[in-house]
Amino acid sequence: MIKIDKLSKQYGDKVIFKDLSLTLQDGEILAILGPSGIGKTTLIKTLTGLEEAQSGEATMDGQDYAISDPAFTSQIGLIFQDFNLFPHLTVRENILLAPLTVKKMDRVDAETKANDLLTKLGLSEQADLYPYQLSGGQKQRVGIARALAMDPQVIAYDEPTSGLDEKATEQVVDVMLTLKKEGVSQLVVTHDLPFADKVADETFDFEKEVKR
Amino acid sequence: MENVMTFLPGILSGLQMTLGVFFITIIGSIPLGILASLAMKSPYFTVRWLVNGYIWIMRGTPLLLQLIFIYYGLAMVGLPFSRFESAAFAFIINYAAYLAEIFRGGLQSVPQGQFDAAKVLGLSKTQTFFKVVLPQVIKIVVPSFGNEVVNLVKDTSLIYVIGLGDILRAGSIAAARDVTLVPYLIVGVLYLLMTAVVTIILRASEKRLNVWR
Numbered sequence: 001m002i003k004i005d006k007l008s009k010q011y012g013d014k015v016i017f018k019d020l021s022l023t024l025q026d027g028e029i030l031a032i033l034g035p036s037g038i039g040k041t042t043l044i045k046t047l048t049g050l051e052e053a054q055s056g057e058a059t060m061d062g063q064d065y066a067i068s069d070p071a072f073t074s075q076i077g078l079i080f081q082d083f084n085l086f087p088h089l090t091v092r093e094n095i096l097l098a099p100l101t102v103k104k105m106d107r108v109d110a111e112t113k114a115n116d117l118l119t120k121l122g123l124s125e126q127a128d129l130y131p132y133q134l135s136g137g138q139k140q141r142v143g144i145a146r147a148l149a150m151d152p153q154v155i156a157y158d159e160p161t162s163g164l165d166e167k168a169t170e171q172v173v174d175v176m177l178t179l180k181k182e183g184v185s186q187l188v189v190t191h192d193l194p195f196a197d198k199v200a201d202e203t204f205d206f207e208k209e210v211k212r
Numbered sequence: 213m214e215n216v217m218t219f220l221p222g223i224l225s226g227l228q229m230t231l232g233v234f235f236i237t238i239i240g241s242i243p244l245g246i247l248a249s250l251a252m253k254s255p256y257f258t259v260r261w262l263v264n265g266y267i268w269i270m271r272g273t274p275l276l277l278q279l280i281f282i283y284y285g286l287a288m289v290g291l292p293f294s295r296f297e298s299a300a301f302a303f304i305i306n307y308a309a310y311l312a313e314i315f316r317g318g319l320q321s322v323p324q325g326q327f328d329a330a331k332v333l334g335l336s337k338t339q340t341f342f343k344v345v346l347p348q349v350i351k352i353v354v355p356s357f358g359n360e361v362v363n364l365v366k367d368t369s370l371i372y373v374i375g376l377g378d379i380l381r382a383g384s385i386a387a388a389r390d391v392t393l394v395p396y397l398i399v400g401v402l403y404l405l406m407t408a409v410v411t412i413i414l415r416a417s418e419k420r421l422n423v424w425r
Contacts, residue, residue, distance in 0.1 A: 048332050078332045084325035088347045088424050098333035101343060130424040150333060 001025055002154060002185065007056030007067055009039075009046055016042050018211040020056075022204055024154065027183040029176060031196040034206030040189040041081075043206075044156050047187075049073030060153060076187075077147030081159040083139040085131040091142050092118070092127045095149050103150070110149075117145040121175060137168030144175060148184075155179065156187040161195045173198050219386030219395050226382030227402060233299055233368045233378070234406075238361070240304035245311030252316050263312070270309030276370050278302045283374040299371045307364060314356045318349035351421045358414035365406045379403075 007020040016039040024030050032040050045051040049070060056067035065072035086094050095114045099105040105113075118124045121141040131139060140160060147155055157176075161169045169192075176186060176199050190196050196203060251263040270278070283298035293301065322345050330340040369380040383399035386392075 050328050050331060074334050080325060080329065082325060084323075084329035086326065086329070086344055088351070097343060098335065101339050102334040132425040146333070 001059075001061070003059040004047070004067070005057045005059070007043075007046065008054045009042060009051065010054060015212050017206075020210050024185055024187060025201075026185055027180060028201045029180055029186045029188065029199050030202045030204060031200035032187065032189045032204045032206055033193070033196060034191065036191055038206050039210070039212075040206055041158055044078065044158050044187070044189050047073065048076050048078045048156060050078075074150075075153040077150060077152035077155045079140065079143045079147060079155065079157040079160060081162055083131075083143045085139055085142055085146070087131050090128050090130055091123060091134070091145075094131070094142055095145050098146070099149050114145075114149060117148055120178075121145050122171075135168070136164050137171050140164065140168070140172060141175060144179075148179075154185045154187055156189070158189050159191070160188060161190065161192045169195060216394065216398075219382070219390070220398075222382040222386055223379060223395065223398060223402070226377055226379035229371070229377055230368045230379045230406075232296070233303060233371055233376075234364060236300045237303040237307050237364055237368075240300070241307035241311055244304060244308035246315055248308055248312035249315035249319060252312065253319070266305075267309045267312060270306050271313070275302065275306050275367060276373055278306055279370060279373055295371075295374050295376050298374060299376055303364075303367070307360065310360055311357070314353050314360070315349060317356075318353040319345065321352050322348050351424075354414065354418050354421060358410070361410050361414070362407050365410060366403060 002024045003021075004023075005021050008018045009016045010018075020043070022030070022032075032043065034040055042051060046053045046056075046067065049068060053067045058065045058067050058069075058072050060072060060075060086097065089097060092114055095117060096110055099110045099113065100107065115124075115127075118127050121144060123138065123141055123145065126134060126138055126142075131142070134142065144155070160172050164172065173195070176188070179186060186199075188196070188199065248263050248267065251259050252267075254260050254263075279299065279302045282302045283293065283295065286293055286298070326344055326348070327340060330344045335343065369378060371378050372381040372384075379399055379402060383395040386395035
């Protein structure tokens, strides 16, 4: 279980959110809803360490962390809205980069794991293609595989359905529900309500529940 | 024809000098240019100011003048460099300044999202630079880098000013002695050959880098 408590973020005088608290149960999908420009993405960037918060605490598996502690933020994998795959690496290399360079995993083990992820996400045929050769939905799944390769406690998605057609959106739903079955906790920022209805166990209404 | 035989050895030893300056400049100016381009993004005002001043001077004055200053000027203040050392030093710091501007442009065109993705995956700044940023910068800068390398081939002819015997100087000597334009013709053909080789290598690397977009 992950608890975020009294999280505050402001740019200069502009308060993005104040005393925000939320809880994510293990294996749950929590959807954070609200119109664009309200600060949902800033929240997710704060949780993944891309933005620093002014104050806030986090609890993960009974352990307390300061909100911007890398030991906490590194446990949250992020799927970007525009994927941000590495264009100079193939799908397989995109997935292998962090396990090999950050975790210093053994190459054989890392490759085995990457192959499992590729199979699980239906990307085996695309393994040796470069990102520019993929469809939006495929890029999305590479992003998910790349995040999963680091064994995060939580996977966070930033507007995962924006720019995807109906079929690709269905695939994202399938992937998320499969991961949920495996016990992966997921956090999804979206303004796509029908999509949230399909995947979310809990919802968090940014507009109503957040002080600004 | 026997004339050609008399001046060919001179031209060939000039060619050796030309290629020496060329390669030492390439080897020295690339790392220095990368460092300078990173320093231009430094959080410290003084560092940025110094690097910008350096680049302004290097790009704002003729290389010929820089060569003269480094060879004769440094000797005057008691720092005598050999002719070749002076030439190498002048060419390296001059070309590093041009390359720094090119690399800076390349660095700026790598989207912020690439840095974010690397950070979220836990890559350190050094890992991000070498594994994510540099390969993308290289692809972006290869065409403008190529222009500089072709310029360098021809710029090496400036070293005559501090008395080094490059290929053009060897040609001049032979032309003056035998009152003929043939040595100049040979020198011109050799420059064309050198720039052709550079162009072919650069085209090939552009092609290789085009497997991804």
